[in-house]
Amino acid sequence: MSETKIGFIGVGFMGHGMAKNLMEKGYPLWIKGNRNRTPVDNLVRLGATEVASSREMAETCDIIHLCLSNSPQVESAFRGPDGILAGARKGLIVIDTTTADPTSTAVLAQELAAKGGTFVDAPLGRTPKEAEAGTLDAMVGCDDATFAAIKPVLDCWAGNITHVGPTGSGHKMKLLMNFISMGYASLYAEVTVLGAAVGIPPAKVRQVIGSSRLTNGFFDTFMTYAVDRDREIHKFTIANAAKDLRYVNAMADNAGLMTVMAAAAKQYFAQVEASGHGGDYVPMITDHVGRLNGLDMEAEAAKGRD
Numbered sequence: 131m132s133e134t135k136i137g138f139i140g141v142g143f144m145g146h147g148m149a150k151n152l153m154e155k156g157y158p159l160w161i162k163g164n165r166n167r168t169p170v171d172n173l174v175r176l177g178a179t180e181v182a183s184s185r186e187m188a189e190t191c192d193i194i195h196l197c198l199s200n201s202p203q204v205e206s207a208f209r210g211p212d213g214i215l216a217g218a219r220k221g222l223i224v225i226d227t228t229t230a231d232p233t234s235t236a237v238l239a240q241e242l243a244a245k246g247g248t249f250v251d252a253p254l255g256r257t258p259k260e261a262e263a264g265t266l267d268a269m270v271g272c273d274d275a276t277f278a279a280i281k282p283v284l285d286c287w288a289g290n291i292t293h294v295g296p297t298g299s300g301h302k303m304k305l306l307m308n309f310i311s312m313g314y315a316s317l318y319a320e321v322t323v324l325g326a327a328v329g330i331p332p333a334k335v336r337q338v339i340g341s342s343r344l345t346n347g348f349f350d351t352f353m354t355y356a357v358d359r360d361r362e363i364h365k366f367t368i369a370n371a372a373k374d375l376r377y378v379n380a381m382a383d384n385a386g387l388m389t390v391m392a393a394a395a396k397q398y399f400a401q402v403e404a405s406g407h408g409g410d411y412v413p414m415i416t417d418h419v420g421r422l423n424g425l426d427m428e429a430e431a432a433k434g435r436d
Contacts, residue, residue, distance in 0.1 A: 132157050136283065137191035139184060139207055141169045143365050144227070144254060145197035147261030148287040149173055152195075154264075155286040160187050184208070188217030193283060196226045197254075200373050201234040208238055220246030223280060227268070229253050229308060229370070231377045232301045233384070235271075239297045248276050249297055252284065253304035257351075258365055265289035269307075271300035305381055308374040309392055311348055315371070315412050316398045318352050319419040326425055331433035332357045332416075355413035357431050368415065369408030372399035 136157045138149040146169040153159045159178040163170030174180055181187045184207045187194055194214065198204050204226060208214045214224060224242060226235070226249065239249035255267030268288040270277060277293045284291050294303045325335045336353040339345060351364045375396040382389040402408070402418045410417075420427035 134193060134283070135160065135191045137161070137181075137187040137194035138178075138197070139187065139194065140164070140197035140203075140228075141173060142166065142197070143258040144261045144266075145169070145195070146173065147258060147264070148195065148197065148227070148266070149178065150176065150262070151264040151287045152283070153177055157283070157286070160191055162187055183212035183217075184214045185212045185217035188214045188222060189219070192221070193223045193225060193280065196224065196228055198228045199370060200228065201231040201377075204228050204230055205234060205238065208241065215241055215245060218242060218245035218247045222247035223250060223276065224248070225250045225252050225280065225283075226301075227252050227254050229304050229374050229377070230301050232298045232305070232381060235298050235301050248272065250276060250280060251297060251300035253300050254288075255290070255304075255307060260289070261287065268292070269294050269300045269303045271295060271297045271302075273297070302381065305374065305378045308371070309378045309395070312371050312375055312399065312412070313391055313395050314346075314348050315352060315415055316395045318349065318356070319398075319416040322353075322356050322416050323419045323423055323425060323427065326420070326427065326430040326433075327423065331435075332427070332431050333434040352413045352416075355411070356416045356427070357435055359428065359431055361411065361414075364411055364413050366412050367408060368399055368402050368410050368412060371412050372396070372403045372408065375399055 134157060136152050137160045139162045141149050141161055149159060149161060153176055160181050161173055161178045162181050196204055196207060235251050242249045251271040252268045260266045264287050266288045267290040268284055270293050294300050322332050322335055336357050354360050354363045378392050379396050382392055402415055407418060417427045
């Protein structure tokens, strides 16, 4: 077993599999749970130690992973009398796998550095399925020496690791990736509903596009819901997507750029969230677009489906 003590805050859809793989690769693990006890209790049964606070984890562990929903949650884990910074000591490394606001990342990195620690941003690509398999994508922001030091740890839960650049680069790259994916989602939803409206069912759209050069992995999972109605195929909520698109647009504003498509995608997801469907998963945006246009996409999906 490795002597490096690993902490993990946020053992939800993605974090549970990542934490499990760290233990399976021989790292002693400390975890901090949230409201959902199921993944926490499972990891404790497998040998993890539960702590009561982020401060306790920082006082105990050499490396802490964060896998949370947004930057306010990351900031809360860092600050306050029971936060990471209160227990941080020289040499502590915090790996934030959250899809976060790069502006917040820069500030937290400075605050941790003042305590002698190092902040690494390593947001994730792929889904909970790959998290459980230990084959996630990771886009990493940190200096070269830190990357070399943490690479064996990243290898436990990631199959495709890219060192993007200095701290903050990973979070910026992840926002670019999610801009593409949520742009795809908006486009695919409109295409699927438009097709249904003019007599081309979702199954036929999937057949034609899925066998052409326009296909991709995101199209496959998106259309698996749109046609087969598999709710579990892409477990990423509309609320999280809306948050990411807000961060994308803020990043563009900070860079002084005009980004029409980013703004349009943001409004799409903001509208769905405001309608009370933020807990739905991203492919379900097709149903929302259908409702706006008077179409029942459940019924449309059944047409022509094998």
